[in-house]
Amino acid sequence: MQNNIVKSYLPRHLNKLRWLVLASIFAMLVLLPFLHLYQTYVAAHAYDLLFPHEKMIYDSMEWLTSPFVSDAEHELDAIKGTTWSGNLFGLQVSDPLAVLSQISASISVYWPFLLTALIPLVVTLVLGRVFCGWICPATFIYELNDTLAGWLRRAGVPLGDREFDKRTKYLVLAAGLLLSMLLGSIMTAAIYPPAIIGRELYYAIAQGGFGVGAVFFILTILFDLLVARRGFCRYVCPGGALYSLLGRYRLLRIQRVVSACNDCKKCNVTCEFGLDPLHDGFGQECNNCTACIAVCPTDALEFKLALKDGPYQGPGHLGHDYRREQQIKSES
Amino acid sequence: MKRRRFLQSLGAYTALAFASVIPYGLSRLLAPKVYAEPHRHILLPGALPDIEAFNRACIGCGLCGEVCPPRCVVFAQRDGGDGLNTPYIDPARKACILCNKCMQVCPTDALSITPIRDVDMGIAQIDRAACYPWVDEGICGACVAICPLGEEAISFEFANIYKPAVRDGCVGCGQCVEVCPEPSLPIRIVTRSEGTIARHGVATRRRSY
Numbered sequence: 001m002q003n004n005i006v007k008s009y010l011p012r013h014l015n016k017l018r019w020l021v022l023a024s025i026f027a028m029l030v031l032l033p034f035l036h037l038y039q040t041y042v043a044a045h046a047y048d049l050l051f052p053h054e055k056m057i058y059d060s061m062e063w064l065t066s067p068f069v070s071d072a073e074h075e076l077d078a079i080k081g082t083t084w085s086g087n088l089f090g091l092q093v094s095d096p097l098a099v100l101s102q103i104s105a106s107i108s109v110y111w112p113f114l115l116t117a118l119i120p121l122v123v124t125l126v127l128g129r130v131f132c133g134w135i136c137p138a139t140f141i142y143e144l145n146d147t148l149a150g151w152l153r154r155a156g157v158p159l160g161d162r163e164f165d166k167r168t169k170y171l172v173l174a175a176g177l178l179l180s181m182l183l184g185s186i187m188t189a190a191i192y193p194p195a196i197i198g199r200e201l202y203y204a205i206a207q208g209g210f211g212v213g214a215v216f217f218i219l220t221i222l223f224d225l226l227v228a229r230r231g232f233c234r235y236v237c238p239g240g241a242l243y244s245l246l247g248r249y250r251l252l253r254i255q256r257v258v259s260a261c262n263d264c265k266k267c268n269v270t271c272e273f274g275l276d277p278l279h280d281g282f283g284q285e286c287n288n289c290t291a292c293i294a295v296c297p298t299d300a301l302e303f304k305l306a307l308k309d310g311p312y313q314g315p316g317h318l319g320h321d322y323r324r325e326q327q328i329k330s331e332s
Numbered sequence: 333m334k335r336r337r338f339l340q341s342l343g344a345y346t347a348l349a350f351a352s353v354i355p356y357g358l359s360r361l362l363a364p365k366v367y368a369e370p371h372r373h374i375l376l377p378g379a380l381p382d383i384e385a386f387n388r389a390c391i392g393c394g395l396c397g398e399v400c401p402p403r404c405v406v407f408a409q410r411d412g413g414d415g416l417n418t419p420y421i422d423p424a425r426k427a428c429i430l431c432n433k434c435m436q437v438c439p440t441d442a443l444s445i446t447p448i449r450d451v452d453m454g455i456a457q458i459d460r461a462a463c464y465p466w467v468d469e470g471i472c473g474a475c476v477a478i479c480p481l482g483e484e485a486i487s488f489e490f491a492n493i494y495k496p497a498v499r500d501g502c503v504g505c506g507q508c509v510e511v512c513p514e515p516s517l518p519i520r521i522v523t524r525s526e527g528t529i530a531r532h533g534v535a536t537r538r539r540s541y
Contacts, residue, residue, distance in 0.1 A: 094391075098391045106385070184388050195392070
């Protein structure tokens with residue numbers, strides 16, 4: 001008999017929330033340079049001297065911010081920066097990778113800067129690699145790119161789906177720190193996609209054009225599209241490597257409920273990081289993005305609090321393999 | 333057999349190590365070092381005095397640019413090299429107004445909070461063979477009028493005859509360079525040791541790098 005009552009399983013909707021967060025952070029990175037332009041126009045007290053397109057920016061930003069601020073020139077300084085390093089209402093937050101690279105480049109520790117990475121550090125230790133799945137503005141574009149790749153594959157376009165060694169990215173991280181030390185400049189900043197995105201959006205909007213980072217970012221998109229699915233995040237990204245290392249013993253994990261699983265393999269197909277939820281293989285690469293929870297038809301994936309992944313629990317109890325096993329057992 | 337396996341694994345690890353450097357090499361290829369004219373590449377107020385120390389400390393987050401009211405802070409991009417994405421000021425394009433916002437917002441020790449009169453971005457240098465009042469007693473005084481520090485930084489050489497002379501109090505903000513109407517820019521920001529009067533000769537035109 002069919003059960004017609006639809007159970008409301010809230011974690012299934014977390015993926016939508018994640019998309020909302022990703023989109024709003026990306027939109028914020030686009031909006032902030034415009035707000036900065038607006039601030040400079042206000043500070044110059046020269047509305048009449050602006051070009052028509054600058055007047056358009058002025059008017060739209062004034063319309064957007066006037067309900068919240070009275071003194072736009074100064075009060076809009078409350079939110080500044082990117083995910084690489086930013087200012088949120090007086091609270092400075094920096095990427096742990098920025099801090100680590102700066103320490104290795106300058107071969108000394110600047111404590112006020114180290115403390116700005118404290119909040120992301122604690123969040124990563126508890127929740128794992130959530131930055132990659134929930135915040136990173138590059139993830140927003142990479143996931144759209146992956147959707148595009150799916151459409152292209154369906155249309156019959158041959159795209160590469162190579163597998164490399166996941167440990168390459170740790171080597172890239174180590175090489176980046178070493179090169180920073182030797183060359184005397186922060187090398188990881190030039191190849192770390194979220195830093196590139198934040199910076200290049202600012203350059204494009206407020207500084208008059210994209211810089212070299214945009215070229216590098218387009219190369220990473222092509223790498224994802226033509227060589228390996230989400231290849232840059234999985235095999236190259238030094239920040240992903242750092243977050244993976246920090247999130248190795250995270251507290252919050254996704255777990256398969258073997259009694260509800262029917263071995264449909266949708267979770268493995270949807271996981272862009274190529275993990276293996278079907279066989280309980282999450283590991284330190286899992287960024288708790290909840291895409292597998294959202295796609296699971298039997299709600300067999302759930303969050304748990306544990307410092308380690310559990311062992312393989314065998315085939316799902318709703319699947320064929322399990323039924324056959326039981327039959328063999330009962331016969332013998 | 334053992335040795336062969338050892339050599340094979342050694343080769344594989346070497347190849348992997350080289351592969352891990354590829355993204356950095358790529359980014360470096362995209363932004364080769366091009367030496368800018370020093371007086372068009374001034375470090376921000378409160379910056380670490382040594383350009384190499386500055387490149388080591390700056391993470392390229394762009395916050396200094398995002399708070400700059402006159403938008404004078406620009407970033408080394410295609411020609412960055414070691415200083416890729418680090419900020420600088422080109423006073424001939426847009427000069428610093430010494431508002432101190434960039435040094436307050438900088439998360440690292442690249443920029444540290446400095447009182448206006450202790451800022452050392454360089455010093456203004458006047459080429460008396462090109463400055464209009466110096467050449468033919470013209471009427472100008474734009475640089476003296478715009479200077480945010482006043483008398484102690486730049487003033488007229490004698491009484492009211494419009495010949496500007498830079499004093500020791502100049503911090504090198506470059507307002508005078510931005511406002512100078514003479515197209516050849518007879519005033520420019522140089523390092524403090526080069527002096528306030530341009531000397532024309534064989535030895536003095538050598539650049540500092």
